[in-house]
Structures are given as C-alpha cells and as structure tokens.
Amino acid sequence: MSGLRAHVVVAREHFAVDVKVEVAAGETVAVMGPSGAGKSTLLQAIAGLEPLAAGEIAVEDRIVDRVAAPRVQTTPMNRGIVLLGQDARLFPHLSVRENVAFGPRAAGVDARAARDSADEWLERVGLPGAGGRMPRELSGGEGQRVAVARALAASPRVVLLDEPLVALDPATAGEIRRMLRDQLAGITTIAVTHDAADAVALAERLIVVESGRVTQSGPVREVLAAPASGFVASIAGVNRLVGAAGGGAWRSGDVRLTSADAASRATAATDGVALAAVFRPQDVRVVDGAATDADAWSATITRLESTLAGIHVHTTAGQFDVPLADSTGLALGDPVRLRIDPAHVRFVPVE
Template identity: 85%
Template sequence: MSGVDRVEHTASGLRAHIVVEREHFAVDVALEVAAGETVAVMGPSGAGKSTLLQALAGLEPLTAGEIAVEERVVDRVAAPRVRTTPMNRGIVLLGQDARLFPHLSVRENVAFGPRAAGVDARTARASADEWLERVGLPGSGSRMPRELSGGEGQRVAVARALAASPRAVLLDEPLVALDPATAGEIRRMLREQLMGITTIAVTHDAADAVALAERLIVVEAGRLTQSGPVREVLAAPASGFVAAIAGVNRLVGVARDGGWQSGDVGLTSAEAASRALAATDGVALAAVFRPQDVRVVADGDSSDGNRWSATIMRLESTLAGIRVHTTAGQVDVSLMDAAGLEPGAPVRLRIDPAHVRFVPVS
C-alpha cells in the first residue's frame, strides 16, 4: 500500500454530545458525522464553535456528554469514565496558524506523525514527499518553515495532518488569514484531499461551506439552531445570522390572507410551497428575498408586484454599487440609482412575487 493510500472506513465517522460550561452560557451540541462526510459549522463570534472543536480534539474537558470516533468512545463523563489523550484520539485539528515545527524541515514535519506511530524513517519520508506532491508542493521537502508563504504553510499543515492517517479532521477557520486568491487555491486543495475523510469544518464564510461540506450546522449561543444540506439551510435561514451569511433579507411576520404581513408591509409569493405555508392566518413566517431583487420605485408606480414603504437607515458601499438598509429590508442599487437617497428619507420598494419565499419561524 502506498504511504498516501486512503483507508476505507465502514463504521460511523464521529458521534458526539458536547456539553462545556462557559462563563455566560453552556455549549450543548449533539452531532453525528457519517464516515467520509464533511460537515460545516457556522455561527456568530463567541457562539461556541471553537469550544466545540477543542472538546472534540481533547483540548477542552467536557462538563457532560460523550465523544465516539468510529464507534470507539474516546471521551465520556458518566461512568465508566473515559478520557483519551488528544494524541491517541485519531483526531487532528487544523487552525488558522499552521503551527509547523520551526526546527524541522518541511519533509520532517510531514513525516513526524508516521514516525511517532512507529513507521521507519525512510518509509515516513517517502510518504511525506508523496503528500507534499498531493498538496501542490512537489520537491519542497528540504525547505524550512520560515521559508514558506502563509498559503504554503497551510498546505504543509494539511499534508502533515493527513499523513498521520487520522480518523477525523477538524478545521478551525484555516483560510481566514489568507488573501482571497490563496484562500481559493487552498479551498480547492482541501476539497480534493479531504474527500472520503470524516471532517468538521468551522468557517465564517458561506463559500467555504458550499465548497467543502455536504451538510451545515448552525450554532448560536452554544446551541444548534439549524442543520441540513448546505444550500437548503442558506436558502431557508432560520435566524438573522444565517440570513446575513446567505446574503438575503429575512423579515419576520405572520401569514395573512394567503400572503405574509408585518405591520403595514404585506408580501405575496409565487411559489406554491410558500403559498401553502401562508394558507393559515396567524402562523409565524419569515419572508426571504435577495436585496438585488428589490427595486426602488416612484410613489405613483403601478407595475405588478409587491410594493411597500420604508425609511432609509443607512447606505453602504459595495463592489456592485450601494446597499440601502431600510426599516423593512435591504436593497442593492447602482451608484446612479443611489443619487438622492439618504438616511432618514422615505422610500418606496417593489419586488416580484417570484423572488419571495416564505419559511417557517420556530
């Protein structure tokens, strides 16, 4: 078998119930990741995402709960107590800092895990060179960590982690410190190299979740608030946070007369599933739509579509023009169309019902 051949795992990948008491709240999250699956984790700053990964890796003690990797319990608080050291869990954690050993060459960094597991030096070094080629750094084994760019350092960190044949990989925002072009390259490399490896990836970027993961779980204030296939979660945000990362408006109201109502604002949807949700008056619903699908119109506009009035709160420059934040949703307009718009001014908005969806509010 080649030093970089993958081992097929037939058991479930990772199953855990993480409970960690923090100063202001407890992180209490149950999750299960199938063997070979990648699950993305997103949530606001301070929500408990990194605590979740630290607990899985054995760097943060559990207050309660249990962690099992491929059906082997590596941490359990209840009797019989189990507490496996981080290095013996079969889990590797990759963070924003590559944390390479500065005194070892790139080759020796990658060979470190196999050698620590008893693989002879020659075989481990040959495997390291194969892994370096796989992550896009052929012939770089003799270089020292100080000679690497940030992106190269992350590639070596990935090679070092996977060379150790982990049962699960944890990613804690490994791309956040990289420039966009480098981050895109590393994202593509991760997608290729993590295929078939049980992975949990914490990220703040929806592009990472879409590119790397099959499923997305959202953690807010230490609790799991939404989960499902990545695109489905982003298309039907259950909270303002998810709406923000998905780049959509999410206005909370109730079903009224087959549509959606909040105060003086009423919207209809052309989608059959949305109309079905709105069939019962009084049901809590959120209206979801993209800022780029909203139009600013004159007071006398009589074109088809949903129309409502709002007040401009602030203007924000974007790459495409101006985002207008109003009391009833966000609107994207061109620089030309933004002329005359200012905070505090009333504005009339319109959107085609085909661009509006209703989602339940739990």
C-alpha cells in the first residue's frame, strides 16, 4: 500500500509546478531544490492549502484531492496530513500540554487521556515535565520539539516537513534532526530541506525539484554522488564540469580528464556524448605551471573564500581547497595549474 501518491500541478507566476511523488508507507523522502523552485508549493498543495490546477493526491490509497471528474476536494483537517514548517506556530494562550493535546481532543479523545498522551509525547521529544510551561517560555529548539509532539500526537497518516530546522543554530538543529529521525520512524514523511545533512540523516530517497520539475531522484547518497545539475553539485559540495566523452576520457576544450572507475570509463566510451566530470574540491592539487600531466589543466582564480580549514578557491574550471598556510600568493585573476588523480574522478551522463 502506498503511503502517499501525488501528482501536483499548480500555476505559478513564471512557471507551473508539475511534480509527481510517491512515498511508500513508513518511508521518508527528502525534497531539495533552489529557492523558488516550488518545494513549499508542493507541500502546501498536498496539505490542501494550495488548490490544484490539475492532478491527484491519494493518502493510503484514498483519494483526497482530484481535479478531473469526479471532483474530490477533502478539507485539510480531514486528509490525515500534518504540515510542520519553520515556525512552530504554537497556540500562545495554551500551555505546552494543551498544545500537544489539541489534536487528539479535536478528534474526540477524552480530555484526561489526551493530556496523558501529551505528556508521553513531550517525554519522547525530550521535554519531560514541560507540560505546564507556556509557549513564550520556550527556546526556539524547545518550540520545535513541542510542534513535533503536537503534530505526531494527532496520529497523522502523512507528515510534511517544510525546513523546520532552518531557523535553529547548528547544535540545536543537530539535536532536533536526531529526534526527528527517531520519532518519524515508520511514518510516511516528505521532508523539504536545504541541507544535505538533513536529507542523509532523515530520508531514504531524494527528489530534486528545479523550476517546478523533478530533475533527479533516487537513493540520497547516489543522487549526491552523481549530481545531474549544478544545483545538486553545490549541495553535495563537489565539482561538476560539463564536457563530452572523447577517447574514453572527459574533454572540454584543451582539458582532458581520465577516471580509474570502470563504470565511468564505460560511460565515456562513446565519443561526443555529453558528460560531466565529478570530483571533490579537496582532491584537487595545485601543480607547477609547467606541468604537462594528462590530468592537469589551467584555470584562473575568480573568487577566494575563507573557511575553517583554510581557503576555498573558485576558478574558471572548478574549485579547490587549500590549507591557510599554502594560500600565500593566491589572488583574484591569478592563473593556476590544477591536477586531479583519476582515482578521485567519476563521469556521469548529462541529460
């Protein structure tokens, strides 16, 4: 049985969001994409807060929204779906316990049972004994924990997460991420995030949405290891240089790269096929300007960024990292000669 099956079509000002997604019962799927790509629109439509222009949404094989005849349009509160966003949106006039008990009580659960259940959920999300506090007394991280408890106490069939960690500091976000991973186990979930760490920690599969369309999908680590677009390469922290296959190698102008990976060499076997060379910035080495190694190429520095580990260098042909001690003399506009060991290079097809 499918936990969630959705084909969402929503008209936007500059493009139409047209995304199909299917999530198995109990599975977590991450959704990533550039700002304005349509990720939040997707969640809003599934939750019933954004009208469909076309498409269909089914929860556990029950159609809750369909544009084609016979028209179906289930209200948000009757879909069995909860949406948790960046803002916890707790009821300010209710205690933490009453916030968490709200869903069960609205469903007809006895008040005492609902409050007992609320206390159990607060303990599960790491806030034992916090039921008597008011929302204004909570930190941002505590508020998100209560929001998670309130969402799950309602026994939803589907949970939608719209970047709930984005406003939290890194330490708190890490704690909430671990809590979410534990508490969402077995619950059908879609998690929109901008952070690859969230996708890896929470999800089995990753869907990439760009300009309202799915541009890549698959197991999270496989998608990040073989980025099909510059956006995916950026979130994965790797170089993705587009060229073409030539003589079993990757070529772009005068640059030629080889790979020690058998699958990559097979991908490059047909001359002229569009190909991307993928490799990590930390595996790139600066070599003597006179080096004629087959896997060395020339580039020009376009930007320098300080990092905790040293300097991240952007060039006209890829990026590389150097320790701070080795960065002396690097400046904008400087020519550099770069090299990558074939063992660190993979080739992926360009659609």
